[in-house]
Amino acid sequence: MKDDPVHANHHVQRDYPGKVKFCPLCGGAIAARLIIPENARRNVCTRCGFVHFPGPKLVAGCFVVDGGRVLLLRRGIEPAVGKWTFPGGYVDFGENSADAAVRETREEVGMRVALGPLLGVFTDSMSPALTVVIYLAAPGIDAPSLSDEATEVRYFAPDEIPWHDLAFPTTTDALTAWVASTRSSR
Ligand SMILES: [Zn+2]
Structure with missing residues (x-):
């Protein structure tokens, strides 16, 4: 992609956060892990440990x-x-x-x-x-x-x-x- 302006693609925006595949920090793969002490399964980077907390x-x-x-x-x-x-x-x-x-x-x-x-x-x-x-x-x-x-x-x-x-x-x-x-x- 060049440096051209882009129109917002509202259809692809709706794929967030369910279809996030890679860590936004290091690009590592994301996998569901139990988070302690929250005791909830969240997407976690398998490389750097970044926990992906999607919010509205x-x-x-x-x-x-x-x-x-x-x-x-x-x-x-x-x-x-x-x-x-x-x-x-x-x-x-x-x-x-x-x-x-x-x-x-x-x-x-x-x-x-x-x-x-x-x-x-x-x-x-x-x-x-x-x-x-x-x-x-x-x-x-x-x-x-x-x-x-x-x-x-x-x-x-x-x-x-x-x-x-x-x-x-x-x-x-x-x-x-x-x-x-x-x-x-x-
Ligand atoms: Zn990472």
């Missing part, structure tokens, strides 16, 4: 709420292109999840938001590779704008949520939690 990747995002309505974007990229979700993305290694939520919101919809409390932490049991952390946020002075990742943006009241056109199960779960929170706060 963390995604952070914002529910930008203005006047009782939440900002959603229509996704411009795979997966789930054309579907609605909130601004968010992967937390970088070493990055605070709150900082990542603010950064992703600025990158995707051009808004410098003021972060509020945590709305919740959401996991799709059918797609355990991701855990999603969502914060409530207030818009700053910037109006929402479009990007490669957001081809349409608009605010939705609780009774306007496009339930049948949402990107991911975690999007549905998070919006369900938000709608419930708006009812209980009335």
Whole structure:
């Protein structure tokens, strides 16, 4: 492979961590071993002893709420292109999840938001590779704008949520939690 840019291959990403074959540190073969004192079988490098602890990747995002309505974007990229979700993305290694939520919101919809409390932490049991952390946020002075990742943006009241056109199960779960929170706060 040359030094050309590559498009993310979402199909092969789903092979992680089940199909990891070699140690990421030394390239040695991986084999299942009983780990002590955890007493669980994990993949271990047969050469250097590196224990491969696969965990979910963390995604952070914002529910930008203005006047009782939440900002959603229509996704411009795979997966789930054309579907609605909130601004968010992967937390970088070493990055605070709150900082990542603010950064992703600025990158995707051009808004410098003021972060509020945590709305919740959401996991799709059918797609355990991701855990999603969502914060409530207030818009700053910037109006929402479009990007490669957001081809349409608009605010939705609780009774306007496009339930049948949402990107991911975690999007549905998070919006369900938000709608419930708006009812209980009335
Ligand atoms: Zn190794």
